[in-house]
Amino acid sequence: xxxxxxxxxxxxxxxxxxxxxxxxxxxxxxxxxxxxxxxxxxxxxxxxxxxxxxxxxxxxxxxxxxxxxxxxxxxxxxxxxxxxxxxxxxxxxxxxxxxxxxxxxxxxxxxx
Amino acid sequence: xxxxxxxxxxxxxxxxxxxxxxxxxxxxxxxxxxxxxxxxxxxxxxxxxxxxxxxxxxxxxxxxxxxxxxxxxxxxxxxxxxxxxxxxxxxxxxxxxxxxxxxxxxxxxx
Numbered sequence: 001x002x003x004x005x006x007x008x009x010x011x012x013x014x015x016x017x018x019x020x021x022x023x024x025x026x027x028x029x030x031x032x033x034x035x036x037x038x039x040x041x042x043x044x045x046x047x048x049x050x051x052x053x054x055x056x057x058x059x060x061x062x063x064x065x066x067x068x069x070x071x072x073x074x075x076x077x078x079x080x081x082x083x084x085x086x087x088x089x090x091x092x093x094x095x096x097x098x099x100x101x102x103x104x105x106x107x108x109x110x111x112x
Numbered sequence: 113x114x115x116x117x118x119x120x121x122x123x124x125x126x127x128x129x130x131x132x133x134x135x136x137x138x139x140x141x142x143x144x145x146x147x148x149x150x151x152x153x154x155x156x157x158x159x160x161x162x163x164x165x166x167x168x169x170x171x172x173x174x175x176x177x178x179x180x181x182x183x184x185x186x187x188x189x190x191x192x193x194x195x196x197x198x199x200x201x202x203x204x205x206x207x208x209x210x211x212x213x214x215x216x217x218x219x220x221x222x
Contacts, residue, residue: 034209043116043202043213044155099145099170100211102155
C-alpha cells in the first residue's frame with residue numbers, strides 16, 4: 001500500500017472550516033484514500049473514503065487532486081468535539097483485502 | 113448502529129500469565145481485526161480473520177495467537193504475557209469499506 005504524509009499537528013478555530021492535507025504521491029490506480037479519526041480514549045472512527053472523485057457525507061468532504069497524489073479532508077464547521085487525531089490511509093480496493101495501515105496522523109485541536 | 117464490544121477497558125496482568133482479550137460484534141461482519149496502539153508507533157495490525165476458524169498474521173503477530181470459533185467473536189491470546197505487551201489493544205470488524213472499532217482494552221503487564 002502507498003505511504004501517506006500528513007502534518008503532525010494543526011489548530012483550527014471553532015466554527016471555521018478545517019482543511020487537513022495528505023500527500024500520497026506513490027498511490028496506484030486501484031488504491032483508495034480513506035480518512036479515520038480517533039478521539040481521545042476511543043477507538044478510531046471512519047469518516048470518508050474516495051477513489052478519484054470528490055466525496056461528501058454528513059461528517060466531511062474529501063477533495064482528491066486530479067493526479068491523485070494528494071487529498072484534503074474538509075470539516076466544514078469545526079466544533080470542539082472534532083478535536084482528534086486524523087489518519088489518512090491509502091488502501092487497495094481488492095476484494096477480501098481490508099487491512100488498514102495507520103500512520104502517525106495529524107493531531108487537530110479545535111479552539112474556542 | 114454497529115457495536116463492537118471488548119471484554120475489559122482496563123486489565124492488569126503479571127509476566128508469564130496467559131491473557132485472553134475478547135471482542136464481540138453484533139452486525140454479522142465477516143472480517144475482524146486486532147490492533148495494538150503505542151505512543152509514537154500508531155496502530156499496528158496483529159492478526160485478522162476473514163471467516164470463522166480462519167486467521168491471518170498481520171504486521172506484528174509474534175507473541176500472540178487468535179481464535180475465531182464463532183462469527184461474532186474474535187479472541188486475542190497472549191500465551192505468556194511480557195512487559196513489552198503493555199499496550200492499548202483495539203478490536204475492529206468490517207463488512208466492506210468501513211472498519212468499526214471497539215473502545216479498546218488498556219493492558220498493563222507487570
